[in-house]
Amino acid sequence: xxxxxxxxxxxxxxxxxxxxxxxxxxxxxxxxxxxxxxxxxxxxxxxxxxxxxxxxxxxxxxxxxxxxxxxxxxxxxxxxxxxxxxxxxxxxxxxxxxxxxxxxxxxxxxxxxxxxxxxxxxxxxxxxxxxxxxxxxxxxxxxxxxxxxxxxxxxxxxxxxxxxxxxxxxxxxxxxxxxxxxxxxxxxxxxxxxxxxxxxxxxxxxxxxxxxxxxxxxxxxxxxxxxxxxxxxxxxxxxxxxxxxxxxxxxxxxxxxxxxxxxxxxxxxxxxxxxxxxxxxxxxxxxxxxxxxxxx
Amino acid sequence: xxxxxxxxxxxxxxxxxxxxxxxxxxxxxxxxxxxxxxxxxxxxxxxxxxxxxxxxxxxxxxxxxxxxxxxxxxxxxxxxxxxxxxxxxxxxxxxxxxxxxxxxxxxxxxxxxxxxxxxxxxxxxxxxxxxxxxxxxxxxxxxxxxxxxxxxxxxxxxxxxxxxxxxxxxxxxxxxxxxxxxxxxxxxxxxxxxxxxxxxxxxxxxxxxxxxxxxxxxxxxxxxxxxxxxxxxxxxxxxxxxxxxxxxxxxxxxxxxxxxxxxxxxxxxxxxxxxxxxxxxxxxxxxxxxxxxxxxxxxxxxxxxxxxxxxxxxxxxxxxxxxxxxxxxxxxxxxxxxxxxxxxxxxxxxxxxxxxxxxxxxxxxxxxxxxxxxxxxxxxxxxxxxxxxxxxxxxxxxxxxxxxxxxxxxxxxxxxxxxxxxxxxxxxxxxxxxxxxxxxxxxxxxxxxxxxxxxxxxxxxxxxxxxxxxxxxx
Numbered sequence: 013x014x015x016x017x018x019x020x021x022x023x024x025x026x027x028x029x030x031x032x033x034x035x036x037x038x039x040x041x042x043x044x045x046x047x048x049x050x051x052x053x054x055x056x057x058x059x060x061x062x063x064x065x066x067x068x069x070x071x072x073x074x075x076x077x078x079x080x081x082x083x084x085x086x087x088x089x090x091x092x093x094x095x096x097x098x099x100x101x102x103x104x105x106x107x108x109x110x111x112x113x114x115x116x117x118x119x120x121x122x123x124x125x126x127x128x129x130x131x132x133x134x135x136x137x138x139x140x141x142x143x144x145x146x147x148x149x150x151x152x153x154x155x156x157x158x159x160x161x162x163x164x165x166x167x168x169x170x171x172x173x174x175x176x177x178x179x180x181x182x183x184x185x186x187x188x189x190x191x192x193x194x195x196x197x198x199x200x201x202x203x204x205x206x207x208x209x210x211x212x213x214x215x216x217x218x219x220x221x222x223x224x225x226x227x228x229x230x231x232x233x234x235x236x237x238x239x240x241x242x243x244x245x246x247x248x249x250x251x252x253x254x255x256x257x258x259x260x261x262x263x264x265x266x267x268x269x270x271x272x273x274x275x276x277x278x279x280x281x282x283x284x285x286x287x288x289x290x291x292x293x294x295x296x297x298x299x300x301x302x303x304x305x306x307x308x
Numbered sequence: 309x310x311x312x313x314x315x316x317x318x319x320x321x322x323x324x325x326x327x328x329x330x331x332x333x334x335x336x337x338x339x340x341x342x343x344x345x346x347x348x349x350x351x352x353x354x355x356x357x358x359x360x361x362x363x364x365x366x367x368x369x370x371x372x373x374x375x376x377x378x379x380x381x382x383x384x385x386x387x388x389x390x391x392x393x394x395x396x397x398x399x400x401x402x403x404x405x406x407x408x409x410x411x412x413x414x415x416x417x418x419x420x421x422x423x424x425x426x427x428x429x430x431x432x433x434x435x436x437x438x439x440x441x442x443x444x445x446x447x448x449x450x451x452x453x454x455x456x457x458x459x460x461x462x463x464x465x466x467x468x469x470x471x472x473x474x475x476x477x478x479x480x481x482x483x484x485x486x487x488x489x490x491x492x493x494x495x496x497x498x499x500x501x502x503x504x505x506x507x508x509x510x511x512x513x514x515x516x517x518x519x520x521x522x523x524x525x526x527x528x529x530x531x532x533x534x535x536x537x538x539x540x541x542x543x544x545x546x547x548x549x550x551x552x553x554x555x556x557x558x559x560x561x562x563x564x565x566x567x568x569x570x571x572x573x574x575x576x577x578x579x580x581x582x583x584x585x586x587x588x589x590x591x592x593x594x595x596x597x598x599x600x601x602x603x604x605x606x607x608x609x610x611x612x613x614x615x616x617x618x619x620x621x622x623x624x625x626x627x628x629x630x631x632x633x634x635x636x637x638x639x640x641x642x643x644x645x646x647x648x649x650x651x652x653x654x655x656x657x658x659x660x661x662x663x664x665x666x667x668x669x670x671x672x673x674x675x676x677x678x679x680x681x682x683x684x685x686x687x688x689x690x691x692x693x694x695x696x697x698x699x700x701x702x703x704x705x706x707x708x709x710x711x712x713x714x715x716x717x718x719x720x721x722x723x724x725x726x727x728x729x730x731x732x733x734x735x736x737x738x739x740x741x742x743x744x745x746x747x748x749x750x751x752x753x754x755x756x757x758x759x760x761x762x763x764x765x766x767x768x769x770x771x772x773x774x775x776x777x778x779x780x781x782x
């Protein structure tokens with residue numbers, strides 16, 4: 013078969029115009045995305061200390077070797093993984109349930125949607141501060157309510173065992189509104205005729221949910237699992253504001269570690285290396301999730 | 309036509325994004341290129357004090373006065389960058405300036421951080437631009453704070469202080485034999501005595517016979533150590549408020565070289581002091597996470613109170629009858645300096661070249677910002693404790709408020725006689741944070757007072773700090 017050169021259907025002038033319009037976005041993307049990634053890649057192989065920017069030297073893979081023996085870094089990785097494994101199913105489960113509720117034709121449906129979505133538009137810092145006050149072990153409203161029904165005072169954010177699960181619940185509550193909307197859009201796209209046909213065949217609500225709703229939501233679910241997982245791995249605001257990474261580093265995440273050791277302790281070289289490895293890890297996780305879900 | 313207009317707009321946008329950085333560069337650096345371009349050179353000062361805060365205003369007024377008195381000299385411009393928490397925001401700005409070599413001529417640093425900036429070569433010695441007589445007018449603690457390797461690098465514009473405060477109404481419920489343990493404003497006492505009193509107050513807190521008294525039933529804890537600020541990022545709280553406990557037990561957390569921890573952080577005397585601290589939490593006298601302003605609102609009976617408590621209490625909580633006593637000692641016979649001190653200080657950038665007119669004027673400006681007159685102005689504007697020997701007498705202990713008078717009387721004594729600067733160490737920020745998180749908060753949150761566990765916490769902290777300090781010992 014002869015290969016023929018396809019002639020562009022756009023003139024040079026039109027192509028040039030298009031590129032010029034793209035230029036500002038490209039410049040911003042280059043300055044704030046491409047350049048920092050490249051810079052992090054290079055800095056990861058140096059001993060870059062923020063107060064001595066002119067004295068950084070190439071140290072090969074020393075930073076990567078150091079990572080392997082950094083027990084706190086490994087702890088933050090475990091904390092982050094623990095958070096992800098809990099929050100993703102919880103948040104998506106809550107989002108799906110809320111979407112199913114607001115998809116029904118019930119009175120004041122609009123207000124329910126607004127109420128469930130409201131936490132998603134609040135600043136995470138504000139949410140974290142509010143919950144810190146509510147969960148204060150000595151004077152918080154949460155403990156006052158628990159004690160009024162005979163449950164002993166809980167430590168919540170001041171307990172090494174309760175702190176992370178508490179953050180999981182708060183994060184799921186604050187984020188599920190957004191996923192609820194995505195699920196709702198997915199639900200609206202399911203043909204009603206499928207449900208009607210199932211009803212004729214004698215299927216009950218649960219069977220309809222299992223055999224029609226879930227399979228139909230597959231592409232939306234896959235998208236949400238990937239995006240929610242990536243977002244969850246980037247947890248930083250809630251532990252930073254609510255617990256400072258404590259108690260006893262039980263809520264310190266990788267991103268918080270990177271921020272603190274990069275900016276407070278100025279070890280830019282070392283945290284650049286950590287960032288590289290973490291980015292690679294996230295890419296692998298995304299590919300694996302996609303593969304697993306596609307195979308299913 | 310539309311396309312031409314759109315193209316012009318796009319071009320302008322691209323131009324503006326690349327032009328932005330250059331304007332700010334010229335504005336902030338005040339460097340000699342301005343002179344070459346015919347722009348009059350100026351001295352630029354950066355400070356962490358917000359412009360609408362009394363501290364920011366007092367600096368602005370001071371610089372305004374300097375410029376008015378020296379119209380022929382280089383004009384001085386002061387820029388404010390609000391800090392958040394333990395200094396971030398302002399520190400981020402500084403870090404960016406260091407990376408891009410756009411440092412101001414003079415800027416402020418927290419006292420204990422000076423050594424790390426000296427080691428990095430960011431700031432210059434002040435010995436060649438300041439009068440010896442002027443320098444000798446500072447208190448010992450201020451000179452100690454600003455000196456690294458026998459050279460002066462920083463001038464503190466204020467000192468600080470800490471007292472133990474107690475709620476008079478609560479303490480009056482105690483029997484006479486317990487109340488007599490509490491010293492007068494001119495007496496020393498020990499942590500053992502402090503603990504004994506706190507323990508008796510704690511008994512009142514849980515005694516059903518006293519629950520009808522509002523100032524007792526309101527109590528949620530006995531002693532507020534401000535440890536709840538540590539998880540919020542104020543890590544320096546631990547060293548500032550609690551290292552003096554260790555000092556007064558003839559110990560320290562690090563050697564004079566600022567890097568050796570073995571035999572210091574893990575010494576028996578240090579562990580002993582930490583155990584006493586742990587006793588407060590293990591025996592329910594203190595909480596790791598206290599309610600906000602628990603002493604001010606009557607939820608705590610006693611507190612380790614910084615000098616900034618005084619103005620807040622007298623202005624905003626007039627019903628709280630706060631009494632003040634000296635910071636306690638571990639060892640009753642200890643007679644050295646040990647009370648908390650130190651604050652932010654002015655430093656000069658290494659960009660200010662030696663032997664130039666600019667360097668000379670930078671010295672003048674630094675003296676103007678930190679002399680006796682300035683110290684007195686700062687006290688009146690912000691309640692700042694003077695760091696100048698001659699200016700300490702400006703502290704007013706004869707107002708209409710006896711609680712205010714007593715607190716300042718105690719602080720004045722400590723500033724003049726017992727204040728001690730925190731350790732000078734190139735790795736101080738990391739040392740301080742690890743001490744706060746890995747030792748103090750672990751003791752407080754886990755309510756630990758057994759020696760073995762405290763030793764384990766300290767050993768873990770030493771391993772971590774040594775891992776980090778490796779860079780300085782290569």
